[in-house]
Amino acid sequence: MTDTLTLPRPDDWHLHLRDGAMLAAVVPESARHFARALIMPNLVPPVVTGAQAAAYRARILTALPDGADFTPLMTLYLTEATDPADVVAAHRDGVIAAVKLYPAGATTNSASGVRNFDAVRGVLEAMAEAGVPLCLHGEVTDPAVDIFDREAVFLERVLEPVRRATPGLRVVLEHVTTEDGLDYVRAGGPDLAGTITAHHLMINRNHILAGGIRPHYYCLPVAKRERHRLALVEAATAGEACFFLGTDSAPHPDHDKEAACGCAGCFTAPVAMACLAQVFEAAGALPRLEGFVARHGAAFYGLPVNADSITLLKSASPLDIPASVGSGGGRVTVFDPGFPLFWRVAD
Ligand code: DOR
Ligand code: ZN
Numbered sequence: 001m002t003d004t005l006t007l008p009r010p011d012d013w014h015l016h017l018r019d020g021a022m023l024a025a026v027v028p029e030s031a032r033h034f035a036r037a038l039i040m041p042n043l044v045p046p047v048v049t050g051a052q053a054a055a056y057r058a059r060i061l062t063a064l065p066d067g068a069d070f071t072p073l074m075t076l077y078l079t080e081a082t083d084p085a086d087v088v089a090a091h092r093d094g095v096i097a098a099v100k101l102y103p104a105g106a107t108t109n110s111a112s113g114v115r116n117f118d119a120v121r122g123v124l125e126a127m128a129e130a131g132v133p134l135c136l137h138g139e140v141t142d143p144a145v146d147i148f149d150r151e152a153v154f155l156e157r158v159l160e161p162v163r164r165a166t167p168g169l170r171v172v173l174e175h176v177t178t179e180d181g182l183d184y185v186r187a188g189g190p191d192l193a194g195t196i197t198a199h200h201l202m203i204n205r206n207h208i209l210a211g212g213i214r215p216h217y218y219c220l221p222v223a224k225r226e227r228h229r230l231a232l233v234e235a236a237t238a239g240e241a242c243f244f245l246g247t248d249s250a251p252h253p254d255h256d257k258e259a260a261c262g263c264a265g266c267f268t269a270p271v272a273m274a275c276l277a278q279v280f281e282a283a284g285a286l287p288r289l290e291g292f293v294a295r296h297g298a299a300f301y302g303l304p305v306n307a308d309s310i311t312l313l314k315s316a317s318p319l320d321i322p323a324s325v326g327s328g329g330g331r332v333t334v335f336d337p338g339f340p341l342f343w344r345v346a347d
Contacts, residue, residue, distance in 0.1 A: 003314035005286055009035035009306040010273065010293035013195050014135070014174050014246025016040045016265065017060060017072070021328030024063045026251050029269040029325065031070035033345050035306040038135070038246070039072045041100055042109040046077035050090030057095070069308070073097035073301075075135060079112050080119040084126035091132040097301060098133040098172070099123075103158070105141040106150075107220040108250070108264055113137075117162060124162065128169040133301065135172045138181065139221050148205070151221050152180040159184070163192075172300070175200065175248045177221040179231040185242050193300045195246030196236050196292075198272040201279045202337045204229045215257045216333045219250065220264040236292050237285035244297035247272045253330030267325075268335040274319055275335075277312045277343035311346040319344050 015030055015037040017023050030037055039060065041047035047056050053074040060072045076087060078101045090096040101120070102113035114120055127134060139150035140157055163171060173185055176194040185194035199219065204226045208217040217223065235243050249272065250265025257263055268275070273293070280289040298305050318340035324331040 005277065005289065005312045006309050007290040007312070008294040009033075009308045009310050010245065011035060011297050011306070012037040012247045012249070012269075012272070013172070013244055013297045014038055014040065014197070014248045015269070016042070016248070016250040018251060019043050019056070019059065022251060022332075023060065025325055025327040025332070026249075026267070026269060027060060027063050027070075028065050028068070030249065031064055031068040033273050033310060034070065035308060036071040036073055036303075038097060039074055041075045041077035042102065044109055046079075046109065046112050047075070048077050048079055048082065048112070050076070050086050050093070050095050053090060054095050075100045077102070077112065078114060078120060078123065078134075080114060080116060082120065082123050084123045087123060087132060088126050088130045091130060096132075098135045099127060100135045100137070102137045103139065103141050103154075106137050106139045110137070117158060121165065124166045124169055128166050131170065133170040133172055135174050138173050138176075147222055148224055151176075151178050155180060155184045163188075174246055175221055176232065176235075176243075177224050178228050182231055182235045182243075186240070188242070193242050193244065193296075194235075195297075196232055196243055197246065197248045197266075198268050198275040198279075199223070199248075199266045199335055199337075200229065201233050201236060202229075202275055207338065215259075215262040216266065216335065218257070218262060218264055219248065219266045233279060233283055237280055237283040237288055239285075239288040239291050241291070241296045241299065243292065244300065245272075245276070245293045246297075251325075251327065251332045253327060254324070254333055255330050257333065266335045267332050270325070270334050271319075271321055271337075271341065273310075273312065273345050274321075274341045274343045275337055277314075278341055281314075281343070312343050313346050314343050316342075318342060
């Protein structure tokens with residue numbers, strides 16, 4: 001039985017770190033295991049200019065524990081007022097790695113996002129020309145579309161027309177939750193990739209809703225039927241290079257999650273690697289974990305694989321997971337898959 005696994009230090013290609021006291025509370029959890037992370041820009045107000053991204057990056061570096069080896073890769077929040085020249089300059093100067101598109105109203109702090117996709121065509125063309133990747137929250141916001149169908153409808157209504165109109169645009173369909181999304185990415189060629197979270201590999205919509213409502217499993221895109229979860233596990237564990245890890249670890253204070261109108265987001269950073277090792281082991285695919293967490297994403301972004309390594313150890317006794325992390329503004333519950341985890345990252 002394999003009970004130890006050494007891999008290059010992993011990267012997280014979709015991470016929410018927030019700002020201020022929350023940033024200080026959660027960044028050590030990612031820096032402990034991950035070498036690099038793509039940092040989401042949905043602060044209030046959002047990170048919309050290269051100068052703001054540089055300032056946010058400096059705040060993240062200041063919040064890191066002494067001796068941490070962690071590189072935040074920044075993103076800009078695309079609005080209908082985004083200046084193409086600022087995006088291209090920020091990418092050229094190494095300030096940002098990508099641009100994030102939130103359809104307005106799709107999720108947490110997305111109000112400044114895009115309503116009219118024609119309004120951002122000039123920015124997308126400039127990005128295609130300069131090789132700046134576009135990361136997408138792939139859900140339509142039309143209230144007439146059922147929330148469980150919003151990803152699938154996004155593919156035909158938004159993503160396909162955008163990609164047709166902007167040849168050469170490099171796109172990441174983030175936090176894929178459906179077979180439809182997986183198939184779309186597979187058929188998209190080298191300019192298209194998809195990220196998959198740890199939690200969508202472990203929960204389906206029953207976990208959120210059956211036998212009581214569990215707000216700490218609520219995130220967006222919302223987890224779908226079991227057949228979609230199984231398809232995600234297959235995609236992640238089969239070694240397909242177009243799929244890689246983006247945890248979408250998204251901390252909210254418990255009082256904002258356990259509310260009449262609770263926020264979307266699962267705080268998975270402390271347990272993501274333990275969860276993934278278990279999922280890959282159960283699929284008989286531990287040797288392919290390295291590709292998913294450390295190789296495929298780096299290749300898409302044209303970066304070297306991290307030279308350092310981590311070692312995962314399997315114990316006979318379950319991992320002792322802290323139930324929550326203090327944030328200054330209230331406790332933040334750590335994602336609990338609902339069954340014991342036996343893998344951990346060696347200190
Ligand atoms: O569940 C989510 N939480 N999905 C998102 O798209 C945003 C995120 C957040 O910022 O909390
Ligand atoms: Zn996110």
